[in-house]
Amino acid sequence: MANQKQVLDKIARNLDILSIPESRGANYEVIVANGSNTLxxxxxxxxxxxxxxxxxxxxxxxxxxxxxxxxxxxIQSSISTAGTIADVIDGNVAAQLFAMCSGFANDIILMNQSxxxxxxxxxxxxxxxxxx
Numbered sequence: 001m002a003n004q005k006q007v008l009d010k011i012a013r014n015l016d017i018l019s020i021p022e023s024r025g026a027n028y029e030v031i032v033a034n035g036s037n038t039l040x041x042x043x044x045x046x047x048x049x050x051x052x053x054x055x056x057x058x059x060x061x062x063x064x065x066x067x068x069x070x071x072x073x074x075i076q077s078s079i080s081t082a083g084t085i086a087d088v089i090d091g092n093v094a095a096q097l098f099a100m101c102s103g104f105a106n107d108i109i110l111m112n113q114s115x116x117x118x119x120x121x122x123x124x125x126x127x128x129x130x131x132x
Contacts, residue, residue: 004028004043007073007104011041014100020093034093038078041101044109046071070123073101074109082112085119 008028015022015032023031030041075098077088088110089098101108104123111118 004045004071007043007071007106008041011073011101015097018096018100020096032093032097034091034097036079037082037088037090037094039088039094039097040076040078041097042074042076044072044074070106072107072109072120073104074111075101077110077112080113080116083117085110087117088112 005028008030012022012024012030015030021033023033025031025040027042032039032041075088075094079087082088089095098108098110102121107123108121109118110121
């Protein structure tokens with residue numbers, strides 16, 4: 001079940017509270033200026049799009065939210081040659097963004113602009129059903 005806009009709105013609000021400038025792009029993406037390494041935060045919907053038990057997410061959007069497979073938060077570097085975690089998380093702003101996003105139960109995907117490098121961090125295993 002994807003609550004893409006709500007999750008990305010929450011990330012944008014958190015960045016504002018942390019005094020990290022952000023802007024919004026297409027499909028609700030959150031864009032964080034980080035020197036030459038602009039970071040784009042998006043939400044990747046889970047492969048399971050509806051909760052178990054036949055709950056209609058258009059009527060009850062929070063019942064069964066993220067059952068066993070919440071969506072993933074993706075942080076994409078604007079550097080196409082980034083090939084390591086350190087290339088994507090390359091300074092204080094990127095580290096604060098990653099730390100803030102890791103407070104969600106969702107998995108986090110780090111990737112470079114071309115998609116040739118990606119690394120996935122598992123979300124909080126105790127809170128799988130709490131993912132957004």
